[in-house]
Amino acid sequence: MGLGDSGTLPPPVTSAFAEDESAGLEGDGDAGAPATFAGTRQLLGRPGRRLPQVDARSVLTEALREAQQSAAEGGIPIGAVLIDAEGEIVARGHNMRVQNDDPTAHAEITCLRHAGRRTDWRQTTLVTTLSPCMLCTGAVLQLGIGRVIIGENRNFLGSENLLRQNGVKLTVAQDPRCIELMERFIDEQPELWSEDISE
Numbered sequence: 001m002g003l004g005d006s007g008t009l010p011p012p013v014t015s016a017f018a019e020d021e022s023a024g025l026e027g028d029g030d031a032g033a034p035a036t037f038a039g040t041r042q043l044l045g046r047p048g049r050r051l052p053q054v055d056a057r058s059v060l061t062e063a064l065r066e067a068q069q070s071a072a073e074g075g076i077p078i079g080a081v082l083i084d085a086e087g088e089i090v091a092r093g094h095n096m097r098v099q100n101d102d103p104t105a106h107a108e109i110t111c112l113r114h115a116g117r118r119t120d121w122r123q124t125t126l127v128t129t130l131s132p133c134m135l136c137t138g139a140v141l142q143l144g145i146g147r148v149i150i151g152e153n154r155n156f157l158g159s160e161n162l163l164r165q166n167g168v169k170l171t172v173a174q175d176p177r178c179i180e181l182m183e184r185f186i187d188e189q190p191e192l193w194s195e196d197i198s199e
């Protein structure tokens with residue numbers, strides 16, 4: 001309904017512009033206005049697409065290392081790494097909720113904290129072993145991260161649609177290693193998992 005409504009609204013505005021253009025000799029200038037607007041929108045979206053080619057499996061191996069580190073610490077086995085425009089890993093982290101008694105210490109958040117202040121978020125790729133929850137999706141959108149590589153979404157489906165709707169490039173690898181790790185954890189520690197997803 002919302003889309004239909006907005007679809008019916010523009011025509012009067014467009015025709016008003018068209019009348020101005022055809023009436024004035026400086027129509028080119030008027031015609032340029034909407035075109036520039038469209039062009040600006042494209043330009044805004046472009047930096048996010050300037051992303052390096054990344055082998056999902058190998059970067060997920062690094063995120064998995066973090067997940068396994070968390071498991072070794074008695075924590076939740078979710079890991080993340082951040083990749084810059086050159087394809088280099090610039091930060092890593094894993095879920096620290098149990099270790100730090102911190103309900104917001106998700107793998108992605110921990111990784112982003114380790115990344116520190118940056119000005120190149122749009123050129124970065126966040127790699128995470130599991131589909132990002134609402135909290136982590138919010139962080140991705142807030143910072144303007146250009147791409148998210150997701151290990152799997154079979155055990156938990158996060159806010160992927162929200163990421164897509166906001167122009168974040170998504171890759172869902174359905175990596176068997178990530179699936180198995182989460183499956184085993186959920187099977188062995190169902191209560192800890194339920195607490196993690198607030199169920």
Ligand SMILES: [Zn+2]
Nearest residue numbers: 106133135136
């Ligand atoms: Zn999260």
